Amino acid sequence: MKYLSRNDEILLLSIWRLQDAAYGVTIRQDVLERAGKKFTFGALWVSLDNLAKKGYVTKTVADPTPTRGGRGKIYYRLTPDGLRALQQVRNLQQTLWAGIPQLSLGSG
Amino acid sequence: MNRLRNKPPPLAAWLFRRVMLNEEQATILGDMEEHYHALRAERGRFGAALWYYGQVALSLPVLIVHAIYWKGVMLRNYLKTAVRSIARQKLYSAINIVGLSFGMACCFLISLYVYDEVSYDKFFDDxxxxxxxxxxxxxxxxxxxxxxxxxxxxxxxxxxxxxxxxxxxxxxxxxxxxxxxxxxxxxxxxxxxxxxxxxxxxxxxxxxxxxxxxxxxxxxxxxxxxxxxxxxxxxxxxxxxxxxxxxxxxxxxxxxxxxxxxxxxxxxxxxxxxxxxxxxxxxxxxxxxxxxxxxxxxxxxxxxxxxxxxxxxxxxxxxxxxxxxxxxxxxxxxxxxxxxxxxxxxxxxxxxxxxxSNMEVELQANGSITYVYLLVGLVAFILLISCINFVNLATARSTERAKEVGVRKVMGSYRGHLIRQFLTESIVISSISLALAVLIAWLFLPVFNGLAGKALTLGVVAHPLVMAGLLGFALVVGLLAGGYPALVISAMDPTTVLKGAFKSSRRGIWLRNILVIVQFSISMVLISGTLIAAQQLDYIRTKQLGFDKENVLIVKQAGALQTNMEAFKDELRALPGVVGVASTNAAPGAFFGSSIYAPDDPDKPLFRTNVVTIDDDYVETLAMTMTAGRAFSEEYNDSLNVIINETAARALGWDDPVGHSLRESINNAQQEARTFEIVGVVEDFNFQSLHTEIAPLVIFNGQQGNTVAARLGPGDVQQTIAAIGETWRTFVPERALLFSFLDQDLDALYQADQASGRVLNAFTLLAILLACVGLFGMAAYTTGQRAKEIGIRKVLGASVTGIILLLSKEFTKLIVIAFVLAAPLAYFGLNWWLDSFAYRIDVGVMTLALAGGLTLLMAWLTISYQSIKTALTNPINSLRDE
Known part of the structure; x- marks a missing residue:
């Protein structure tokens, strides 16, 4: 059983949250705001392409718009496999954390 | 505002587009541009541009690594499928691999040879x-x-x-x-x-x-x-x-x-x-x-x-x-x-x-660029034949693979993927062949060295550059041989193929036939070449040279006898196995000097001629014929007399040269020019290689000479040689007799021709074998395709012989066409080669016909196995599954 990497988890969650508005610029912005992770657009595309090749997301190419220099966008959408994978890491997280005494930081 | 000034930095965008691997990645550029505009409002033009450059610079490496990684994954998949497909089709793969590897092995050996030939004297500084x-x-x-x-x-x-x-x-x-x-x-x-x-x-x-x-x-x-x-x-x-x-x-x-x-x-x-x-x-x-x-x-x-x-x-x-x-x-x-x-x-x-360079008095027998070209041509033919085999077999099998292609297409394969799949398959085959070829070349290197008279080694293969070259070579052969089938098979329409209507396309058959014709034309040209070369060399060996070269033992370096020359000759004459003994300064085939003479007719120009000195018994011992005058004889003092050959007589323009004289053309204070009288004309004899025409020759009389020629009679040759050796020892105790046989010495003049003949034979054999291997594979598939037809014919009463003839007919037609094409090619090509001999045979129609007949016979033998097998099959086996 292979779990999602943290990177993939962050990206998939972001796509899920953005729903129909999930494309390069919005995903990058969302990840930056919530996780503080800064992707270059190239690296972002590569990670998303890998997710697509694994079957967790599908790509839809939309028509070009003028603000984008006449280039199209790719909208990303979660597949059932993608959702299931997210579910799995969440369950894992909960199982692992269940019954752990309160953590305290520092010497307190 | 200027439209252009709104744009992100064009240089960065251009760079990105150059490296970009697919259209989809253009959307990244779109994303970046969208963000760029947002940033511009915030940080100004310079800051945004800087950011844009940074994005491009950081993105490109990631994208490239990504592309390479996924290419690798696909390649692994192609390789896996290719290996499975090769393993499934054992006969087909074996024919392909064996054919290609022999073709490549030839290529190596010839390349080694050619490399050696062109590397002569390159090692000297400056x-x-x-x-x-x-x-x-x-x-x-x-x-x-x-x-x-x-x-x-x-x-x-x-x-x-x-x-x-x-x-x-x-x-x-x-x-x-x-x-x-x-x-x-x-x-x-x-x-x-x-x-x-x-x-x-x-x-x-x-x-x-x-x-x-x-x-x-x-x-x-x-x-x-x-x-x-x-x-x-x-x-x-x-x-x-x-x-x-x-x-x-x-x-x-x-x-x-x-x-x-x-x-x-x-x-x-x-x-x-x-x-x-x-x-x-x-x-x-x-x-x-x-x-x-x-x-x-x-x-x-x-x-x-x-x-x-x-x-x-x-x-x-x-x-x-x-x-x-x-x-x-x-x-x-x-x-x-x-x-x-x-x-x-x-x-x-x-x-x-x-x-x-191929002039008089070369330091050693040189190579010939013509021969190098000939070999390169040969190897190109052989490689062509093996590639043709590959293409032929692949197209012949296209019916079989059509189903596979249909299914793959239905499942969503792109044509490009299929082409890559097929090319991978052929490259895998050519790589396996390459490995095998190196092995074959290594095995046959000693044989090849023997044929070509060289001492080549495979050592260069270890050189990294050569290794890379070889791999590149396998790649190119794979692409060449697999290219056509990949294009044709991948273009098939899945609906037609899967309905079962597809048999094999007309176009495929035409191409196949043309390729078979090409192969057999090449084979036929090579066979006629082999036959003619053999005939020419035989002609040279048996040509009447104007003297009898058989059973003549040549004692070399007889100058060591000094004043004992006459005594030595007399003792040899007394030996039981010796029929005649004579001496000369140069036996036929050895180096003949030349000199200039002035004819006694003042109108005639100075006359340059080869010269040789012989003793009184030479003409008789070598069984030469005098056409006019007399030979030298003990009864005369011939020291100022000469014999000339017929060519010299013609060159001098005298109908009856006997009685005329030639004066030495020297200008030397110590020496007076002597005048020689012509006493006889000897029938032309070939004192040099048959590559050159007989030159004018003036023969002087002299009992001394560096060479003694002894004609041996019937009897134990070994014993006679031993006896001659003994006699030599009594005169020159410090060193052993140095001897050879005249016919062998003369044969040595044609060593280069014989070597080329042998190499030609070997490679011809290989070319024909490869063509037959290909034909065998094709026959296997085409007869396989007609199994049902033949089953029905048998049920309806066709005889076994009838079916064999039917199956052979098609190939026979191709071979006849090949013959029509090859015959003129062979005729002109061989005439060109024969022109390098002054004495040559003609290219006979019979020889060409023989070459054609041999090719046909070989093709029949090759396909007979398949056609007989098919003809003998019980029709039940081929018809039961319909």
Missing amino acids: GERIYRIALERRYPDHTRYFASSSVMVTPTLLANYPDVEQATRLHRLFFAPQVVVTVDDKTYQESRFLWADSNFFDVFSFRFLEGDPTTALDAPNKVVLTDKTARRYFGDEPAINKTIMGGAGEFVVSAVIEDIPENSHIDVDLLGSMRAIGYLETAINQGNWVSPWLYTYVRLREGVDPEAFQAKLPDMVQTYGADQIKAQLGIAGEDYTESGHAYTYFLQPLHDIHLH
């Missing part, structure tokens, strides 16, 4: 500035080309031509190339004892193991040995300063050089000082510009244009040599060139000597 000076010698009625030149060229160039950085001379003993060397009571026959100027090593960068290059040859009694020779003489002891006896004189070993690589036209075991050769010293003192007795090599200064330098050479002869030439040729008047004589020297680049 070799591109070294030239040999060769001579075009024009006589009033003909022109001869000599690799050698006059002794005067080198000193004249060094003294007067600043273009020349260094010039040196090299001499080979033309008449008696074998020198007896004695070292500590042991004697050796040395045939590669050459003689050079003291500055020889300044031009030719031989590596010295011991001794000093500058002083190695600065005295007449010094000699330089190669490492091999030094070991032969002295074992592991140091050779330097040791004394050896060579010919008449004593020599001190002054230096030892590394063995000279095989790929050099200068092949030497011992190198003595030129000053040890008396007649060369005399020629230098006389200022002799007439006799081309040695080889001149020059190294031009850097930047000197060889063409321009060469243009100065005729003038050099005029300026420095004209007087001497006039005196020597006995020509009065201002200009000897008006009488039709000319000495034109020209440059031969050192690197071209081996493959491009």
